[in-house]
Amino acid sequence: MKKQLCAVLAMLMLTGCSASLVNLKYENGQLINKRLGLAYNAAPTNYEPVSIGEAYGYYGDIDMTLYQISGLSPKQWLTQEYAGSATTIFYSEDQTLPSLQEMEPVKIHVCTGDTITYGLATVDDGAVVTELVELYTNGEAVEWPVLDSLETYELKFASDTWPHLYYNLTYYEYEDGIYLYDRNSKRCVEIGDMLENWIENSWEG
Numbered sequence: 001m002k003k004q005l006c007a008v009l010a011m012l013m014l015t016g017c018s019a020s021l022v023n024l025k026y027e028n029g030q031l032i033n034k035r036l037g038l039a040y041n042a043a044p045t046n047y048e049p050v051s052i053g054e055a056y057g058y059y060g061d062i063d064m065t066l067y068q069i070s071g072l073s074p075k076q077w078l079t080q081e082y083a084g085s086a087t088t089i090f091y092s093e094d095q096t097l098p099s100l101q102e103m104e105p106v107k108i109h110v111c112t113g114d115t116i117t118y119g120l121a122t123v124d125d126g127a128v129v130t131e132l133v134e135l136y137t138n139g140e141a142v143e144w145p146v147l148d149s150l151e152t153y154e155l156k157f158a159s160d161t162w163p164h165l166y167y168n169l170t171y172y173e174y175e176d177g178i179y180l181y182d183r184n185s186k187r188c189v190e191i192g193d194m195l196e197n198w199i200e201n202s203w204e205g
Helices: 002-019 126-138 196-204
Strands: 022-027 030-033 038-042 047-049 052-059 064-069 077-079 089-092 105-112 118-123 151-159 165-174 177-181 188-190
Touching: 022 038, 030 052, 047 089, 052 077, 105 126, 105 165, 118 196
Parallel strands: 022 052
Antiparallel strands: 022 030, 030 038, 038 089, 047 165, 052 064, 064 077, 077 089, 105 118, 105 151, 151 165, 165 177, 177 188
């Protein structure tokens, strides 16, 4: 009887919690709430929230709570629970996602780990960041080597223009070279040793 009572109380708590959130449904490729005039698209996983705020919405079909992105309006931007580089951001249909160049990054956080992310180094030389963005955007695309990388890191590009979002690319080091790779577009560019000193110094420190 005691176990049943606990189960009922837990269910009531969950119901009360989700009832206080904005109810969202999936329709025509979007999460929507028609009554409030809300419609969100899922962003590619290049985009990651810098900081997550309070719970705002609830998508009951898959029991998913959606959270505010600190500093941004929840009517325009939401995020699922933090899952590292796999975190999905949802953005209003009246918003446009910035490209890496449009974000005008000023720093790069070099990170490792999956759901739990560890920062290894911060590249805070603006000239290096600008050069890397230019190389990745306009450099020659090459075939991603795929297997047997020596090192793999997540690069989180941070911006003063878009201070609440990171733009993610993956850094792969192989015996024959070092590459930046976009898991969404599949674009891959060789970048040479541009970040090697930053990463080596982080291990020495």
